[in-house]
Amino acid sequence: MGPAHPCLPYGHRPLDRPRGVVLPSPVIRSPQINAAPADQIRLLDLQALDVRLTQLAHKRKSLPEHAEIVSLEGDLAQHRDLLVAAQTEESDCAREQAKAEQDVDQVRQRAARDQQRLDSGAGMSPKDLEKLQHEIASLAKRQGDLEDVVLEVMERREAAAERATELTGRVASVQAKVDDAVARRDAATATIDAEVATVTKEREVVAGSVPADLIKLYDKVRARSGGVGAARLYQRRCEGCQLELDITELNDVRKAAKDEVVRCENCSRILVRTSDSGL
Template sequence: MNAAPADQIRLLDLQALDSRLDQLAHRRRTLPEHAEIEQRSTDLAQLRSLTVAAETQLSDTQRELTKAEQDVDQVRQRAARNQKLLDSGSVGSAKDLTNLQHEVGSLAKRQSDLEDVVLEIMERVESGQTRVSEMTARRDEAERSVKEAEERRDTSYGSIDAEVEKITRDREILAEAIPADLMKLYIRLRTQNAGIGAARLFQRRCEGCRVELSITDLGAVRAAAADEVVRCENCGRILVRTSESGL
C-alpha cells in the first residue's frame, strides 16, 4: 500500500486522538465513585430493610399495647360495675355478696397484672420508637451519601464527556483528510493491537511494541519509497517514518 508521507504523519495525530479517547473511556468506566456508589448503595439497601423491620416491629408492639390497654379497660369497667353493685346494697343473699366481693378482689389482681403488662409493652414501644428514629436517621444519611457520590460521578462524567466531544470532532476532521484505504488498514490494525494501529519509528525503535528494528529490517525500511506504507515486523503496526527515525 502507498500513501503520501503527509497522510502517514496524520496517522500519528489520529492515533494520539484515538488513544486519548480510549483513556477517557477507561477513566469513565473506572471512576472511583463507581465503587463508592456500589458500596454505599449496598449499605443503603441494608439500612432500608432494617428500617422497615424496625417500623414493622414497632407497629406490632403498638397493636399489642392497644390490645393490652383494652383488656385493662374491660377489667376496670367490670370491677367498677361490681363495686357499684356492692355499694348499692342491692345484693340480697350472703352467698351472692361473698361471691361478688371475691370477684371484685380477683378483678383487682387481674387489673394489676394487666397494668404491669401494659407498662412492659410501653417500654418496648418506647425502645422501638428510638430504634426507628435511629434507623431512619442512618437511612437518610446513607441516601444523602449515595446522592453526593452520584453528583460527583456526574460532574466527572460531564468533564470527560465534554473532552470526548471535542476530541471526536477533531478526529472526524482529521480522518476525512486520510485516504480511505489507509484508514481501513489503520482501523483493522488498531483493533488487533490493543488500540494502537500506527506508531512512530523513533531512533530505530517501533514505539508501538518498543522493539528496536534489526539491521535487516532497518535496511528494508531505508529502501522503501517515501510513500510506501511500511509495517513493523514484530507487531505488525504501521510504522510512520519521521526525521527522528534514525534511518
C-alpha cells in the first residue's frame, strides 16, 4: 500500500479515476427544485429588496442621534444630581439659619429681661447687681457670636442658591438639547420606517410572484449566508462570493437545464443565470 493521501484520514487513499470517466461536477444543485428562468431572475429583485431592508435596519440602529442622546442624557443626569445637591444644601442652610436666628432671638430676649432688672435694681444686693451685669455682658458676647453664625450661614445659603440657579439654567439648556436630538431622531426614524413599510410591501408583491418552494430555499440560504440568498452569475463570476467559476463549474452550469436551480460551490448561494453570465 502506498502512502496515505495528505488530505485524507490516515489509511485512506483517494479513489483512482479510470481514464475517460468524468467525475460529477462540484457545482451544488437543487435537484428537487425547478423554476422558470424568469422566476429565478425575480430572486435578484427580491434580494435587492432584502439588502435594502438590511441597510435600513442598520441605518436606523446607527443614527448619530442615538449616541448624541446617550451623551446628553449623561450630562443631564450629572447636572440634575449637582442641582439636587445645591438645592439640598440651600434647604439645610435655611433650617440652620432659622435655628441660629432663633438662638439669637432667645439670647436677645433674655438680655433684655436682665437689663430691665438691672435698670430697676429693686430688691437686689450689690453682689446680685454685679452678677447680673456680668451675665448681661456674657449674653452680649453670646449674641454677637450667634449673629456671626447667622451671617456665615446666610453666606453659605446665598452661595448654594446661586449654584442652584446656575444649575437650573444648565439643566434647562441640556434638556433643550436632548429634546432637539430626540425630535431629530424621531423624524429620521419615521422617515426610515416609512421606507421600510414601502419596501416591505414591494417585497411581498415580488415574493408572491415566486414559487413557494423557491422562496423557501432562498430564505433558508439567505439565513445561512449573511443575508444573501441569491447571487447573479456575471461574466463567469458569482456576485455572492465574488469568485470566478473554474472551467469545470462553468461546464456544469452550461449543462444544467434552464429551469434547474443551481448553486455556487464556494458560497452555496443560489446562482442566477442571465444573459451576462458569460456562458
